Amino acid sequence: MTDTLTFYTNPMSRGQIVRWMLEEVGVPYDPVLLDYATTMKAPDYLAINPMGKVPAIVHNGTIVTECAAICAYLADAFPAANLAPLAQARGAYYRWLFFAAGPLEAAITNNAMGFVLPEGRERTAGYGSLDDVLNALEQAVSGEAWICGDQFTAADVYVGSQIDWGLSFGTVPERPAFTAYAERLRARPAYQRQKEIDGALIAAMQNQG
Structure with a gap:
């Protein structure tokens, strides 16, 4: 099965941390840019993150929010990148x-x-x-x-x-x-x-x- 990885972000946010992590991982991802006042507070995104904040990722149906959690998750989800210790x-x-x-x-x-x-x-x-x-x-x-x-x-x-x-x-x-x-x-x-x-x-x- 092909991985699907969607990245919700705004470039003027902590989403920069997760994009860096994604670039370190080196796998394809689909970025979705959200606006603070509109799409970040829309019902479809609030279903992903009730806080109405970015970043968030959805990987094969798994939702992860919070930068530290996303970084740790990606390191485990893509071990070939060698971004987590044993x-x-x-x-x-x-x-x-x-x-x-x-x-x-x-x-x-x-x-x-x-x-x-x-x-x-x-x-x-x-x-x-x-x-x-x-x-x-x-x-x-x-x-x-x-x-x-x-x-x-x-x-x-x-x-x-x-x-x-x-x-x-x-x-x-x-x-x-x-x-x-x-x-x-x-x-x-x-x-x-x-x-x-x-x-x-x-x-x-x-x-x-």
Whole structure:
């Protein structure tokens, strides 16, 4: 049976993360571009993602939403791409995927919106403080290898996207480990293909506006 893989996205969204992952996987996919105000809130798409948000994928009838989940799913669905470690070596892989989707996302978003934790309530927030999160993240990407050692994985796509975007928009501070890691990511052909595709789509949308 031939795989069918539909990718719902908007180029000005976290869909860029999933497109990068799809380019790393290297299998054909059918992109469907949605508009924030209309098609993203239409009944047919809400049946796929009740949140009315992108990205989402439908692979042979299986719906997956949430960027980290999609990246992990694609790595398992297409093992020939070698984007997930063997089961017994997935400690760092799962650790940092969930770290980026949880503490990192929450800490960066709260900081960007000016939310300040009341003194003494750090444990209640779960992530402690932004500095705690960034110091832990720095450990994950220090050195010259990838998050799981010599193997580039879906964790690098997801965590790396957070760092890459954070450095570009100033929500992640310039630290040597972050900068060096981002430079390695930006050299990957799949990353460059994603930027070219989504960049062209963004330019076309802006020209229409």
